[in-house]
Every structure is written in structure tokens, then in C-alpha cells.
Amino acid sequence: MKITVVNVYAKTMPMASAYNMSSAPVGDPSTTIIEIITDSEHVGWGEICPSGPLPQPEHAGSIRADLELLGPTLIGTDPTLIGEVWAAMTGTMDGGIGAKSAIDIGCWDLLGKATNRRVCDLLGGPLMDPVPTYHVIPIGTPGESAGLAERLQDEGITKLQLKAGGRRIEDDIAAATAVAGVVRPGVDLFVDANRGFTVEQAIQFSQACTGLRFDMEQPCHTYDECAAAKSSLTHPLLLDECAKDLATVAKSISSGVANGFGMKLTRVGGLSGMRAIRDLCLATHTPTSFDDSWGGDIIAAACVHIGSTMPAALSRGAWISHPYHQLHYDEVNGPRIEGGMVAIPAGGPGLGLVMPTGCFGDAIASYG
Ligand SMILES: [Mg+2]
Incomplete structure (x- = not known):
């Protein structure tokens, strides 16, 4: 199989509900969708959608600029030989991990379709289906945050992530205290x-929240700052934004800085990069999640497929952004949350999605 054309599409994902983080509220993110056409009947789909220029180092414009370099190098490569695709990409540019990750996901979709296997099967097979997810409680007042925590638990959500930062520390302490006070047995809370x-x-x-049951996620800007705080924290420490590659994840575990991770597929090399981190976390009994920053059915499907291959005891869940925009590309198989869980898309091999013809409009760029 050879890649003949790479099409790039842009789609705005209007917000259906507020989502406030310490850095900025999420606006209406613009997702980048990659269609990989081959000389076979199979087409692969990849996606990347930063929530905006903050808090990730990449944004829609930088990703599309990277694709201008990467797109032409893919033509003629075999997408089912994913190591060779990576060699072509890394031989073209040093950076661009987000664009490379989206292409990687499209190649895994194609590998599944070519071999008539689901992506989760190619990654070792699902140990869970459906897969647990977590839901975000945006920055708000203690009453608002605790009320939302109650409603989410009523809906079956068993993992809650309370956002914090960017305001007076006393306000965050009050919100965490209020939410921790309503968290039910068996439900996990992360701040x-x-x-x-x-x-x-x-x-x-x-230290103000000592005795409240939650984990802290990415409190400080850099790895070194998190490491400096670690010994004085009374809560387990999870790393997200600064766990930017396999080497940092390995260092975080071996040094005892990280007790777990919030991982984004498109930060670490797509499904290929996340598979390596999954295996390292498995070998070291370290919990991780399988997330991405934003986006639609394609990236959500990728997160759910690889998330399903982690044992439940080490899984922090697979996060999808569907509740916050409520859009589907594939109305039948697009991942959705039911009772706090997300089923593996069942529309066929690969990522299990069936993309309606023309659902993304005209391509904004085409290579090949
Ligand atoms: Mg996070």
C-alpha cells in the first residue's frame, strides 16, 4: 500500500459549555483533520486539535504549517510500515510532534483497515470495553463546583478533575474542600x-488540603518546579504538560517525582508514542490516562482504543471532549459517554469510524 494523497481539513468546534482553566478559557477550537488516501481502497484518518494557543506549545496554525513540510514527504510511503513513515517524517523536520502524531494516528487507522483488525487489537487487545472516562469541573465558586460534582456523579462519572490556578490560592483551597466533601466512595478526584x-x-x-482525598495534577509550570515541590506535597503528584516525551516520563518515574500521568497522544507521537509510554507505565505500575487536548471523533477514538488496552487498576481513563462541544463526525460510532464510560467505536476495523463523504467540506491543503 502506498500513500497517494494527503488532504488537510479545518473544522471549528463551537463550545457547548464553559471550560475554564488556569491559563485561559477554551474558545472555539479549530481542529485539523488529516485524510490519508492510498492506492488501495482504504483511507486513513488522523486529527489534532489544541484547545488554543494556551496551554499547549502548538496551535492550529503551527500544525498546518508543519503539515506543509510533512505532507509531501509521505507520498509514496507505505502507511502500514509506521516505523518507515516516522523515519520519513523525522528526516524532514525536528519539531512538529503534533502534526506527526496526527499522521501516525491516520496510519494506525490504515493498518487496521488493511489487516481487518481494530486499532485496539493491534495494540495488544482491549482489557476493558467500555473504558472509563473523567469529567472536568471548570474553575468556579465552591458551590458551583460542588454542585457540578454531585450532578456528574449522579450521571455515573467515577473520575472528576477539578481545575485550579490563575486566581487567589484561597479560592482554590475553598473549591477543592467543597468538591472533596461531596466526592463519594469509589470516585477519584484530581485537582x-x-x-x-x-x-x-x-x-x-x-498542605492546606491535607487529609482531603485527591491527587494533584501538573501544579507548576516546569518539571523542575514540580520536582522542587514534590517532597513538601501531602498529595500524590501527576504530571501532564511537562511529561512531553518518553525520556521525561522515564525520568519522572525513576526519580519518584511522578505518581502518575495525564498523557496527551498528540504531545508524545500519537498512538506509537503513547504505546511506548503505556508499556513503561505498565512495567513500573504507574497509572496514566489516555487523552488529548481537544478535537472530535477521530482523536477521541484513538484515545479510547489505546485506553482500552491498559489494565483497569492502572488506567486513569480516556478523556474525550465530546461533552463540551457535542459534535460527531460519525453520528453512529462516534465516541460518547454513557454512565461514565466510553465504548470502543464499533464501525469496523481501524479506528472503527465511518466518515460521511464530504463531512469536512473542502480541503484547506492537499499534497500528492
Ligand atoms: Mg491535565
Whole structure:
């Protein structure tokens, strides 16, 4: 099989509900969709959608610029030999991990379609189906946050992520105290500052909340800042934004800085990069999630497929952004949350999605 054409599409994902983080509220993200056409009957789909220029280092414009370099190099490569595709991409440019990740996901979709296997089967086989997910409680008042926590638990959500940072530390302490007070037995709570705390604030927050049952996620900006805070925290520490590659994940585990991870597929090399991190987390009994920053059915399907291959005891779930935009490309098989769980898309081999013809409009770029 050879790649003959790579088409790039842009689609705005209007927000259906507020989503506030320490860095900025999420606006209406623009997702980038990659269609990989081959000389066979099979077509592969990839996607990447940063929530905006904050808090990720990449944004829609930078990803599309990277695709201008990467797209032409893919023509003539065999998408089922994913290592060779990566060699072509890394031989073209050093950066561009987001664009490369989206292409990687499209190649896994094609490998599945070519071999008549689901992506989750190619990654070792599902150990869970459906897969648990977690839901975000955006920055708000203690009453608003606790009320939403109650409603989400009523809907079956068993993992809650409370956003924090970017305001007075006393407000975050009050919100965390209110939410922790309504969290029910068997439900996990994470407090995610998205790098919004200084080292001093992270320590102040954790020590003020001593005795409240939650994990802290990415409190400070850098790995070094999180490491500096670690020994003074009274809560387990999860890394997200600064866990940017396999080497950092390995260092985080071996140094004892990280007790777990919130991982984004398109930050670490798509399904190929996430598979390596999954295996490292498995070998070291370290929990991780399988997420991405935003986007529609394609990236959500990728997260659910690989998320299903993690044992439940080590899974922090697979996050999908569907509740916040409520859009589907594939109305039948597009991943959705039911009772706090997301089923593996069942529309066929590969990612299990069936993309309606023309559903993304005209391509904004085409290579081949
Ligand atoms: Mg996070």
C-alpha cells in the first residue's frame, strides 16, 4: 500500500459549555483533520486539535504549517510500515510532534483497515470495553463546583478533575474542600492547575488540603518546579504538560517525582508514542490516562482504543471532549459517554469510524 494523497481539513468546534482553566478559557477550537488516501481502497484518518494557543506549545496554525513540510514527504510511503513513515517524517523536520502524531494516528487507522483488525487489537487487545472516562469541573465558586460534582456523579462519572490556578490560592483551597466533601466512595478526584501554581502556592495548597482525598495534577509550570515541590506535597503528584516525551516520563518515574500521568497522544507521537509510554507505565505500575487536548471523533477514538488496552487498576481513563462541544463526525460510532464510560467505536476495523463523504467540506491543503 502506498500513500497517494494527503488532504488537510479545518473544522471549528463551537463550545457547548464553559471550560475554564488556569491559563485561559477554551474558545472555539479549530481542529485539523488529516485524510490519508492510498492506492488501495482504504483511507486513513488522523486529527489534532489544541484547545488554543494556551496551554499547549502548538496551535492550529503551527500544525498546518508543519503539515506543509510533512505532507509531501509521505507520498509514496507505505502507511502500514509506521516505523518507515516516522523515519520519513523525522528526516524532514525536528519539531512538529503534533502534526506527526496526527499522521501516525491516520496510519494506525490504515493498518487496521488493511489487516481487518481494530486499532485496539493491534495494540495488544482491549482489557476493558467500555473504558472509563473523567469529567472536568471548570474553575468556579465552591458551590458551583460542588454542585457540578454531585450532578456528574449522579450521571455515573467515577473520575472528576477539578481545575485550579490563575486566581487567589484561597479560592482554590475553598473549591477543592467543597468538591472533596461531596466526592463519594469509589470516585477519584484530581485537582489540575494546568501549571497555574508557583512552587510555593502548590505547597501551600496541598498542605492546606491535607487529609482531603485527591491527587494533584501538573501544579507548576516546569518539571523542575514540580520536582522542587514534590517532597513538601501531602498529595500524590501527576504530571501532564511537562511529561512531553518518553525520556521525561522515564525520568519522572525513576526519580519518584511522578505518581502518575495525564498523557496527551498528540504531545508524545500519537498512538506509537503513547504505546511506548503505556508499556513503561505498565512495567513500573504507574497509572496514566489516555487523552488529548481537544478535537472530535477521530482523536477521541484513538484515545479510547489505546485506553482500552491498559489494565483497569492502572488506567486513569480516556478523556474525550465530546461533552463540551457535542459534535460527531460519525453520528453512529462516534465516541460518547454513557454512565461514565466510553465504548470502543464499533464501525469496523481501524479506528472503527465511518466518515460521511464530504463531512469536512473542502480541503484547506492537499499534497500528492
Ligand atoms: Mg491535565
